[in-house]
Amino acid sequence: MPTKPAGTLYRGKVGMWSWVLHRITGVAIFFFLLVHVLDTSLVRLSPEAYNAVVSTYKTPVVGLGELGLVAAILYHALNGVRVILIDFWRKGVKYQNVMFWVVVAIAFIAFAGFAPRHLIHVFHLG
Amino acid sequence: MATEFEEMGAVPSFTVTLFVRRYNPEDGQEARWQDFDVQVHGTDRVLDALHKIKWEMDGSLTFRRSCAHGVCGSDAMRINGRNRLACKTLIKDLDITQPIYVEPIKGLEVEKDLVVDMNPFYQAYRDIKPFLIASDKPEKERLQSAVEHSKFEDTTKCILCAACTTSCPVFWTDGQYFGPAAIVNAHRFIFDSRDEAAEVRLDILNDKEGVWRCRTTFNCTEACPRGIEVTKAIAEVKQAILRGKA
Numbered sequence: 001m002p003t004k005p006a007g008t009l010y011r012g013k014v015g016m017w018s019w020v021l022h023r024i025t026g027v028a029i030f031f032f033l034l035v036h037v038l039d040t041s042l043v044r045l046s047p048e049a050y051n052a053v054v055s056t057y058k059t060p061v062v063g064l065g066e067l068g069l070v071a072a073i074l075y076h077a078l079n080g081v082r083v084i085l086i087d088f089w090r091k092g093v094k095y096q097n098v099m100f101w102v103v104v105a106i107a108f109i110a111f112a113g114f115a116p117r118h119l120i121h122v123f124h125l126g
Numbered sequence: 127m128a129t130e131f132e133e134m135g136a137v138p139s140f141t142v143t144l145f146v147r148r149y150n151p152e153d154g155q156e157a158r159w160q161d162f163d164v165q166v167h168g169t170d171r172v173l174d175a176l177h178k179i180k181w182e183m184d185g186s187l188t189f190r191r192s193c194a195h196g197v198c199g200s201d202a203m204r205i206n207g208r209n210r211l212a213c214k215t216l217i218k219d220l221d222i223t224q225p226i227y228v229e230p231i232k233g234l235e236v237e238k239d240l241v242v243d244m245n246p247f248y249q250a251y252r253d254i255k256p257f258l259i260a261s262d263k264p265e266k267e268r269l270q271s272a273v274e275h276s277k278f279e280d281t282t283k284c285i286l287c288a289a290c291t292t293s294c295p296v297f298w299t300d301g302q303y304f305g306p307a308a309i310v311n312a313h314r315f316i317f318d319s320r321d322e323a324a325e326v327r328l329d330i331l332n333d334k335e336g337v338w339r340c341r342t343t344f345n346c347t348e349a350c351p352r353g354i355e356v357t358k359a360i361a362e363v364k365q366a367i368l369r370g371k372a
């Protein structure tokens with residue numbers, strides 16, 4: 001039996017792509033938390049092992065990863081509030097599009113405040 | 127000699143390329159794109175182009191249509207990546223410098239070309255009890271104020287074309303989800319003051335595969351050919367479930 005037609009990508013608008021990004025950032029944050037819970041629980045087994053693992057995080061690569069983590073959390077948290085408002089605020093549906101751009105704006109401002117300070121630490125420029 | 131174009135009030139005509147997704151369960155081949163160059167008028171809809179292909183170029187092209195005027199809801203299909211009724215989409219409103227892509231709606235099994243199996247869609251519709259449930263038997267009509275009617279007027283407009291349900295990313299991956307159309311039709315009775323079974327329907331939709339599957343992507347609202355605010359209706363049902371009443 002031939003497979004089902006794959007066809008083109010559905011051309012959704014802001015609502016669909018905000019959801020796709022929400023899902024991607026959500027999965028990324030989940031995997032971070034998984035590793036984070038594991039490395040933190042290591043301290044109960046052996047503080048030396050914990051220190052050894054955490055010291056390997058102090059590299060520019062992980063530092064840039066943390067930058068991505070903060071960006072993902074900012075978007076996921078703010079868009080989560082938007083989704084709650086869509087479901088439970090009377091005018092949420094009407095303003096969903098505007099709210100998405102507000103989410104992007106707030107996330108961008110917060111990220112712009114965080115990124116320079118963080119990069120100074122990561123690359124020991126301070 | 128005056129050409130067709132120069133005549134007073136003449137409708138301009140032009141050639142467009144249509145890429146149609148073809149699939150025949152009997153030829154053992156994968157689904158594939160087939161292109162057709164069609165001469166159309168400025169007043170033609172995508173359905174007219176499909177008719178022209180079927181009647182003049184390739185009689186094996188298979189699609190559904192009945193009224194051809196946006197009322198019956200038979201010809202929902204994916205046109206340039208978005209769910210639309212072929213009979214309500216004017217070709218001149220699309221970007222005719224590019225080919226027009228026409229595919230079956232997504233998430234339901236393709237039977238042939240643009241025809242999909244609508245049974246799972248209709249089953250979800252039946253499951254939400256799409257009929258008036260009232261215990262009293264009045265002598266005349268059941269009275270309802272304009273304000274009461276306005277609560278569900280929007281969702282009475284549904285024509286069951288499946289454009290909304292098959293635009294939903296959740297439905298594509300989880301065929302068990304009731305889908306926007308079933309919820310819209312439940313909404314139509316849940317908020318009807320003459321109906322007495324709102325709790326029954328709210329209970330049906332408070333299911334794992336009910337309204338909570340909705341991720342508010344708004345594809346359904348954007349796809350609805352009747353302009354129903356589908357996502358808003360779903361949100362109202364969510365809120366009614368939390369309140370425990372309509």
